[in-house]
Amino acid sequence: MDFVKEFDNAVKNGHIVAYFQPLTRAITGSVCSAEALARWIDPDLGIIPPSEFISILEEKRLIYKLDLAIIEDACKLYNENRNMNLNFSVNLSRIDFEEVDMFSLIENILKKYNVPSNVIHLEITESTMIYNTQKTKTIFEQFHNAGFELWIDDFGSGFSSLQVLRDYEFDVLKIDMSIVQKFDINSKKILYSIINMTKKLGIHSVAEGVETDEQYQFLKNIGCEIMQGYYFSKPMSKNDFLNFVRYKEIESKSESNYWNMAGGINFLSADPLKSLSVNDDVISDASPLALIEYTNAKIKYFFVNEQYKKEIKKIGFETVLELEKAVNDKKYEYRESLVRQLNNSIIHNDIQRVDNIINNTVFSHFTKLIANNDDKYLIASSINSISTKRTDFLVLKYSQSLYKTYDCVTEITPKDDSAVQIYSTAGFAKIYGTTSLKQGIIDFASNEVEEKDRERYLSFFDLERIINMEEDYIQDKFSIRSGNIYKIKNVRISKLDDGKFLYTIQSI
Numbered sequence: 001m002d003f004v005k006e007f008d009n010a011v012k013n014g015h016i017v018a019y020f021q022p023l024t025r026a027i028t029g030s031v032c033s034a035e036a037l038a039r040w041i042d043p044d045l046g047i048i049p050p051s052e053f054i055s056i057l058e059e060k061r062l063i064y065k066l067d068l069a070i071i072e073d074a075c076k077l078y079n080e081n082r083n084m085n086l087n088f089s090v091n092l093s094r095i096d097f098e099e100v101d102m103f104s105l106i107e108n109i110l111k112k113y114n115v116p117s118n119v120i121h122l123e124i125t126e127s128t129m130i131y132n133t134q135k136t137k138t139i140f141e142q143f144h145n146a147g148f149e150l151w152i153d154d155f156g157s158g159f160s161s162l163q164v165l166r167d168y169e170f171d172v173l174k175i176d177m178s179i180v181q182k183f184d185i186n187s188k189k190i191l192y193s194i195i196n197m198t199k200k201l202g203i204h205s206v207a208e209g210v211e212t213d214e215q216y217q218f219l220k221n222i223g224c225e226i227m228q229g230y231y232f233s234k235p236m237s238k239n240d241f242l243n244f245v246r247y248k249e250i251e252s253k254s255e256s257n258y259w260n261m262a263g264g265i266n267f268l269s270a271d272p273l274k275s276l277s278v279n280d281d282v283i284s285d286a287s288p289l290a291l292i293e294y295t296n297a298k299i300k301y302f303f304v305n306e307q308y309k310k311e312i313k314k315i316g317f318e319t320v321l322e323l324e325k326a327v328n329d330k331k332y333e334y335r336e337s338l339v340r341q342l343n344n345s346i347i348h349n350d351i352q353r354v355d356n357i358i359n360n361t362v363f364s365h366f367t368k369l370i371a372n373n374d375d376k377y378l379i380a381s382s383i384n385s386i387s388t389k390r391t392d393f394l395v396l397k398y399s400q401s402l403y404k405t406y407d408c409v410t411e412i413t414p415k416d417d418s419a420v421q422i423y424s425t426a427g428f429a430k431i432y433g434t435t436s437l438k439q440g441i442i443d444f445a446s447n448e449v450e451e452k453d454r455e456r457y458l459s460f461f462d463l464e465r466i467i468n469m470e471e472d473y474i475q476d477k478f479s480i481r482s483g484n485i486y487k488i489k490n491v492r493i494s495k496l497d498d499g500k501f502l503y504t505i506q507s508i
Contacts, residue, residue, distance in 0.1 A: 001045065003053045004060050011069050015041050018073035019235040022244065023089070023206065023228045025259055026220040027291065027303050030249040032256060033121065035089045035228065036074040037235050038066055064096040068105055071120065075113040077238055084245065085252050089121040089151060094128040097135070103142045117147035118253075123174065125153045129164050140168060151206070156194065165201060173198050177209020177229070180219075188218065192268065195222050199266035221305055223267030225259070254373045261371030262291060262378050267305060273351050273368045273380050290381040291370070294342045299327045302378075311383040315358040334358060338365075343483035345369045345379050348447065355423050361385050407480075407489065408505040412437055414463040415499050438463065450479035450486040457491075466493060466501060480505065 010016050016038065023033040040048040057063045067090065074088040096102045110117060122143060129136055140150055149171040152164065157176035165173075175194055179187050191207070198205045207219050210229030219227060236244060251259070266272055272289045288308035293300045304312075304320045317323040326332045334356065341354045345367040352367045363385040371378045409423040419437045441461050449457045457478050466474075475492035482489075490506040 003056050016069050018070045020241040021235040022233050023226050024232045026227055030251050031245055032251045033087050036070050038070050058095055061095055061099055063093040064099050067092055067096055072109050075109055075115045078115050078119055079113040085250055087119045089123050091123045121149040121151055123151045123153040126164050170203055172204045174206040180207050180209045192222050195224055196268045204263050225263040258371045258373040265380055273366055273382055288383045292379045292381050294379055295376040311385055314385050315361045340483050341367055346377050406504050406506050410503045412501050412503050414467050448481045453478045
């Protein structure tokens with residue numbers, strides 16, 4: 001077939017159509033997007049593979065017509081099925097930007113079908129950025145300002161340049177299938193490095209060419225957010241695609257925002273709740289990490305890495321399902337403490353720490369709010385258990401019965417304006433222990449003490465009074481936050497040696 005000669009008629013007669021391949025959210029298994037791919041369906045020859053005509057159309061500089069036809073097909077599908085919350089990624093060629101005003105032409109198609117710009121994501125290969133850099137930057141800025149997402153396509157296919165990631169702003173990095181499909185140890189190390197890099201750059205990740213469960217599990221566990229490939233589905237005609245997604249869970253826009261926020265956490269970081277580590281050289285350095293969804297007092301573990309599984313075995317849980325069942329049981333003794341910590345994570349939106357002991361294993365549990373969608377909250381969790389061979393394990397173990405009566409135990413040194421938190425079940429670590437003591441007192445009064453008791457609390461915790469106090473201790477009762485409510489608690493400051501005091505909050 002003479003593709004150049006027949007091309008315009010093929011477009012006009014609807015022989016150039018979009019096939020759709022779903023993109024799947026790794027953690028949930030939900031369909032979160034679909035790539036619109038060009039297919040030429042000839043009445044006599046049937047489906048013609050794109051490998052036979054794409055390069056010819058590029059050579060003859062007609063590729064922009066093909067790309068616009070695919071965008072129009074995607075917009076038609078969206079317009080006909082608005083209730084399904086579909087969105088699509090489409091491929092653009094470097095030559096598109098050289099031949100026509102692609103921005104205006106795409107904008108016109110979207111207006112024709114009343115399609116929001118955030119429905120269409122533009123996949124652009126790295127070779128586009130090599131030529132006419134300033135013009136390309138201007139065009140990209142136009143698209144970004146109009147609300148389009150820009151995806152860098154086929155990363156790792158041969159052109160890959162870190163300079164492109166430095167000089168251009170992308171929303172998503174799409175890993176080329178050639179890296180995923182070989183899947184030997186070197187490929188795994190490369191995938192690990194790419195995902196780690198995307199997290200540090202604040203770019204979302206998509207892996208294409210996923211065909212096996214082994215590939216899927218590996219990519220999910222290193223934090224790849226979205227996947228595409230025959231493991232999930234092959235590209236389908238419009239009708240087959242609609243039948244496919246009819247029986248699948250499709251992300252709503254708010255859910256997409258929710259999980260995109262979660263995508264910012266670095267599963268490979270040595271400090272995943274901060275996601276600031278720069279020393280993640282090997283996979284085994286990853287710390288224990290789980291993603292917990294908390295809604296209407298129900299706890300669901302969406303993701304748990306291997307390190308986290310090892311930690312929960314130390315406290316008596318062989319599987320994640322066993323742990324999930326326990327923490328949702330109102331009779332489980334640790335549930336109340338966990339729920340309080342999760343609520344504190346939501347209220348304070350910073351890292352909360354609670355120390356506890358289960359089955360003779362002392363552990364610190366850290367949580368941080370990642371995202372929320374109405375009454376759903378996604379919270380990152382990390383566990384750090386203390387070895388039974390360590391001396392501090394014995395100290396904590398035999399002090400646990402005492403600790404259980406306290407929400408907070410902190411050593412304070414008023415003369416040095418400092419504090420060291422010893423123990424907390426209420427998540428007060430950030431207030432007493434990481435800021436100056438004076439600032440911690442103010443922050444605690446503002447955030448944790450009920451308004452009617454704040455002035456009295458500040459008077460009670462006057463540092464000059466404490467430095468000069470002659471009594472062995474002072475104490476008073478205040479209304480202090482406990483999750484979403486306030487409860488009366490006993491606050492006591494006891495004199496120690498060398499100008500130090502012990503500050504405790506005790507539940508009544």
